[in-house]
Amino acid sequence: MKEFWSRRARALTPYTPGEQPRQRRLIKLNTNENPYPPSPWALEAIRAAAGEGLRLYPDPEAAELRETLAAVYGLRPEQVFVGNGSDEVLAFCFQAFFDPERPILFPDVTYSFYPVFAALFGLPYRQVPLDENFALPLEQFMGGNGGVVIANPNAPTGRDISLGDVRALAAGNPEAVVLVDEAYVDFGAQSAVPLVGEYPNLVVVQTMSKSRSLAGLRVGYALGDEDLIAALNCVKNSFNSYTLDRLALAGAAGALRDPEYLRTVTMKIASTRDRTADRLRRMGFQVTDSAANFLFATHPEASAKALLDGLREKGILVRWWDDPRIRDYLRITVGTDEEMDALCQALSELLEAEE
C-alpha cells in the first residue's frame, strides 16, 4: 500500500541484518558475535543498576561513560561521543558531517549499511572497487570528495590497513571528514585512535558489541576532535535526548574497567581464527588474511550458496550475500574451538559429498 509513506520512506531499501533465530540450538556463526560471555564486571554493574533508579531518566550526556572511555583511550571526554550501538553512531556521523553536494566515498565491498545511511539522509556516494584481493586502492580515496568511510578491518573481508594508510587518508582529505569504522579493530588491526588530536577531520567509531561481548547491550562510540564530537551531540540532541539507557551506561562502564578480560578474550579468538584459517586452507579454501573475528573464504570447487544451505541443514549458520562481487564467499564468525571443529567437520562432509 504505502499510502501514507513519505517519499523518503518509499525510496528506502533497508539494511538486512543476519538472522537472529529465536531457537538457540543452532551454532551461530553469522553475525560476528563473541562466543564468550561479557566481563563479570559488566554484568555486576548492570545488576546493580537494575533497581528503583530506573524510574529516572539516564544522564543525557553520559558523562560517566564518556569519562571512562576517555581514560581508556587517553583522550578528553569532549573527544568522546556515545550512542545506541555503532550503527546509531555511524548514522549520526552521516548526518553531522556529509552534505548533498559532493559524494561520499567508500569501497564497493564493505559494511552494507553505508549506502543505506546515505539513502536515508539523501547523500550521494561513490563505491570505489577494491582490487581482486580486496585490498584498498588508497590513491582513489584522495581529495575532491565529500567524505571517506573506511571499515578497518574491513567487513566482510577481514582485511586491515595500516596506521600509515589511515594517516595518508586523513592528510589527503583536508577538507572532508575521514570516518574509520573500527568495529573489529580489537581482534588484530592497528587502531587510528592515536591520530585523534592530530587530524581535526578524523573520526574513529568503535563498538562494544564484538570484542566486549555486549552485542545485546547496544553501545557504540565515536572518538575524534572536539568540534566533530560537538556536531554529533547537536544531531543526537535533535533526535533523542537519551539514547543510552541506565543499564547500558552502567554495563559499558563496567566492561571498560576490565581490560585484562578484553585482552584474554580477543587473543583467544584471534588464535582460534588463525588455526581455523589454516584448516580451511588445507581443505582447499582460499581465505583472506583476517584481522577481525570472522573469516572470508571461497572454495574453487564448491558453490558458496550450496555450502551455506548445507551448513544450515547441519545446524550451523554462516553469512552469504547474493552480490556478484562476493557471491563465491562465505563469511564465518569465529566461535569457540568446539564450534569451529564442528564447522570444519561439516564443511569437509559437504565437500566430500560434492565430489
Added chain:
Amino acid sequence: MKEFWSRRARALTPYTPGEQPRQRRLIKLNTNENPYPPSPWALEAIRAAAGEGLRLYPDPEAAELRETLAAVYGLRPEQVFVGNGSDEVLAFCFQAFFDPERPILFPDVTYSFYPVFAALFGLPYRQVPLDENFALPLEQFMGGNGGVVIANPNAPTGRDISLGDVRALAAGNPEAVVLVDEAYVDFGAQSAVPLVGEYPNLVVVQTMSKSRSLAGLRVGYALGDEDLIAALNCVKNSFNSYTLDRLALAGAAGALRDPEYLRTVTMKIASTRDRTADRLRRMGFQVTDSAANFLFATHPEASAKALLDGLREKGILVRWWDDPRIRDYLRITVGTDEEMDALCQALSELLEAEE
C-alpha cells in the same frame, strides 16, 4: 568552529531536556518522572536477562515485546512498533510520514521537540495558537496540511482532548497522518488506541517512561495501521538494526505483565495531583485542569522565574520556559505526597517573602 559540520547540523537548535542532576538530594519535579519505582516484574525480568546472553544481538524485530504490547492493547503485532524511547519513535514518524511540500501542524504550546524533529528532517511546520486557556482550536487542524501532531494530554499544559476530538482530527485529515502523542495518557486522558484499525491515517505514540516508571530504560512504541507501522520499520531498519537492547526488551515486557501495578501507581499520582492543584489554587495560583502527571500553574502576583529560582535554592527543581506565551507558568511534576507537601510549603514561604 563547526569547520566539518554538515549544513544540516549547522542549522540545528537541539532540544534541551530538563536538568538531570548528578547529585540526588534534590526534590526532582522537573522532568515528569514517576516518583514510584518500576513494577517488581520489570526488575526481575531485567535481572534474569543480565547474563551471558548479552553477547548476542537482541531480536531486531522485538517480536516478544510487540506481541505483549499487542495483547495488552487488543491489537495485532503488525500494528505495533517499538523504539528507544518515544522520542526516537516520534523522530521515525516525522521521517516516515511527512514530506517537505506541505507543512505539519501542531499547537504553538506543546512538546518542544516537535519543531526540532521538523528541522532535523527538513520539514516545514505551522504552529497553531492555542486559545487563552490553552484549549485546542480543533477547526484549525482540518485538511490541507501535511500532517497533524497533537500531544494528548498536552505538554506542558496538561490539558486533554476527547476521543471525539481525535476522531474528528483523523476523519478531517483523510490525506495526512494524524499523530497523537500519548506520553501522559495513563494519568487520566482518553486514549485513541480504540480508533486504531478504524482510521488508516492515525498513529498513537506512547512511552514506558512515565506511567510505567521506566524513564531510565528508554522504551516507547507506536500503535497504528499495519501500513504505517511498516513505514516505521522501513525507516528504523535504514538507521539502526537493533534499537532496543536485551535488557530494555525484557524489562518492558515484564512491566506489561503487571497491569494492577500500573493502575495503582497512576491512580495514586492522579489523586496527589488533584489534591496539590486544590492547594495551589487556595494559595492564589491558577492551575490548568491537568490529565497528566504534572501541573501547569501561574500566580498573578509572583514571577514564575523568581519562584523557579527560589524553589531551586530550597532544593526543589521544577520546569520553566523563557517563552513569551508561557513565561508566567511553572510546570511541576507530581511527586509523592511528601514531595508535594514540601513543594507547597516552599511556595507559600516564597509567596509570603514577596509580600
